[in-house]
Structures are given as structure tokens and as C-alpha cells.
Amino acid sequence: MWIANIGDSRAxxxxxxxxxxxxxxxxxxxxNERKRIEKQGGFVSTFLGDVPRVNGQLAVARAFGDQSLKAYLSSEPDVKHVPINSSVEFVILASDGLWKVIKNQEAVNLVNSIKDPQATAKRLTSEVLAKR
Incomplete structure (x- = not known):
């Protein structure tokens, strides 16, 4: 399996x-991301009660859009090859809407027994909404 990600997505x-x-x-x-942003003339700010942001605006260091910040962002994805064998049960692909609320192992434990992908997504969504 090939995995490529950018921004706040996680596999x-x-x-x-x-x-x-x-x-x-x-x-x-x-x-690494902060050094790259600063080398390109941008800055990373952290305001009390908020997350670090590129030039006080965007909470990710890599993105495809955001034209006003393009000079400081990278659209270069990380690409990784992952061998798949019988020990791999499933993969969860999600953004920070899930991962800022639920830890990796917790997500796996929540859906380990569910076989339907749509039911899996609904279960994870319900859990996130219940915790907010």
C-alpha cells in the first residue's frame, strides 16, 4: 500500500x-516545519488558547490551497510504502477532526469489531461528537 499525506490528514x-x-x-x-516556514520568510505564532498557526492564520504547515500563504507552505506530500500482509486488519484515514479528539489506539479499539466501512465512519464520528 502507498500512503501519501499532506496537512492534517493521518493514516x-x-x-x-x-x-x-x-x-x-x-x-x-x-x-522541521517551523524551520522550513521561517526559511521562506514566514512565521509561526501561538496565541493563548489557540493552536500554532502559519502567519497567525493556518494551523497546518502543508496544504494545496491558501493562496495568500503559498510562499510559506509546502504542497509536497510525505509518501510511504507499507507492505500489507495478513496481520494488517484495516486502515483509518482521517483528518484532525478525529485525531485531535481521539488517540490512535482508542480509534482502533472503537471500531475493531465493525466490518462495514460506513458503520465504522459513523461510530468514529459519533464518538468525536460525544466528546466535544
């Missing part, structure tokens, strides 16, 4: 019941 695989994060979240405050 988590369930392997023998254990969650394994396959991708890196592209958040502006991480060392």
Missing part, C-alpha cells in the same frame, strides 16, 4: 489489534 493501520501511525501530521510548530 493509522490496525495490525494485530495495535494502532500504528503511518503518516506524520504537518503541524507548524514541529521543528
Amino acid at each position: 493509522v493501520v490496525c495490525e494485530r489489534g495495535a494502532a500504528n501511525q503511518l503518516t506524520v501530521d504537518h503541524e507548524p510548530h514541529t521543528t
Whole structure:
């Protein structure tokens, strides 16, 4: 399986019941992303009660759009090849709407016994909404 991600998307695989994060979240405050943004003339700000943002606006360091911030962002995805074998049960693909609320292993545990993808998505959505 090939996984490519950008921004706040994340892929988590369930392997023998254990969650394994396959991708890196592209958040502006991480060392590599902050250095890249600053090298390109941008800045990362953190206001009390808020998340780090590129030039005080965008909460991801990599994105396709956002024309006004294009000079400071990257649209280069991280790409990874992941061998699939019989120990891999499923993959959860989601954005920070899920991952800021639910930990990787918690998400895997919530849906491990569900076989229908739509029912899985509904279960994760219900859990996020219940926790907000």
C-alpha cells in the first residue's frame, strides 16, 4: 500500500489489534516545519488558547490551497510504502477532526469489531461528537 499525506490528514493501520501511525501530521510548530516556514520568510505564532498557526492564520504547515500563504507552505506530500500482509486488519484515514479528539489506539479499539466501512465512519464520528 502507498500512503501519501499532506496537512492534517493521518493514516493509522490496525495490525494485530495495535494502532500504528503511518503518516506524520504537518503541524507548524514541529521543528522541521517551523524551520522550513521561517526559511521562506514566514512565521509561526501561538496565541493563548489557540493552536500554532502559519502567519497567525493556518494551523497546518502543508496544504494545496491558501493562496495568500503559498510562499510559506509546502504542497509536497510525505509518501510511504507499507507492505500489507495478513496481520494488517484495516486502515483509518482521517483528518484532525478525529485525531485531535481521539488517540490512535482508542480509534482502533472503537471500531475493531465493525466490518462495514460506513458503520465504522459513523461510530468514529459519533464518538468525536460525544466528546466535544
